Amino acid sequence: MVTILKLGGSVITEKDRPETLDGEALAALADAIAAADVDELVVVHGGGSFGHHHAAERGVSASDGIRDVEGIMAVHGAMKTLNQFVLSRLHAADVPAVPVHPFSAAARDGDGDLSLMTDQVATMLDEGFVPLLHGDGVVHAGEGVTVLSGDELVTELATALDADRVGLCSTVPGVLDADDEVIPRIDAFGEVADVLGVSDSTDVTGGMAAKVRELLDLGSPACVFGPDDVKSFLAGEEAGTRIG
Structure with missing residues (x-):
């Protein structure tokens, strides 16, 4: 049974302070994930004050792209940094999480339709790992690189993996x-x-x-x-x- 959990960027970072982690909130979420009895879990996290800050500064969105390599790497680099923070907290809680960086696994065509490689995610699940994906930049035909949100990743993964349950952890209940x-x-x-x-x-x-x-x-x-309901969701409750 595949479960997908998305951690909102505003939940795990200080949204109003560029590249600032909410370490206490992230540690609590990692503990809740570690305590859950979920056979096949995929975790996705948003950009919060890491990716969003750089994307806004450079005017890149899901539809408006950039070709400036420095700007592209600023967005992607910030998201990899946040991803590493999330990985480290999950590892500290003994969660066997492994990273999947969408920049190297996805693309949009000229109509903006997304293609996302998911065979590696399915194999990670079969091997007992917890794949950890994140909002990122994505190469976009005719636009250079645009933004791929964590929410869009969730829907793509849910369809590709035939997920049984999907949960979005937000700042509101x-x-x-x-x-x-x-x-x-x-x-x-x-x-x-x-x-x-x-x-x-x-x-x-x-x-x-x-x-x-x-x-x-x-x-x-x-x-x-x-955040207070993550434990309940992972336990199979409403x-x-x-x-x-």
Whole structure:
């Protein structure tokens, strides 16, 4: 049974301070992962104050690319640094995590459609490892290099690996309604379009609305929850907001 857990960048870093780790939060998450009894686990983490800082500084996004090698390496290098921090915390908790850097394993075509190599991830799982992927730059036909988010990685991996469960750990305890209460379940985007501030027909590219849209398209049950619910999610329990 394949489980995919995404650790939001804002959860494991100090988002307002460039390249600043939230070591205490990351250590707690590593301990929760280590304590879980999950046979096949893939972990993905976002960019937080590491990748996002450099991407914003250079004007690169999921659709607008750059060809400046120095800028590309600044984004990719920052994400590798954060990935190494996450790896070290997981190793300290005796989690057999191994890195997968998407920059060398993915590409977008001229229409922006993503192709991601996942055979190595599947083999890592078969061999008892915990693959650790991260948001990164990705070579993009006609654009140079654009941004590949952790959320997009999650949906690609869930489909390719036929994941049984998907969880997104965010800074909020779930998808919130107008009164900041957690919405227990979402089965259609129209149910929460007003709360998320977009119409059902809007093509959203970021934020919680994008997460909900992408997770609804999965064939796997997915949850959005806060750090306190990671243990519950990995134990197979419902956590935060269930989507789909």
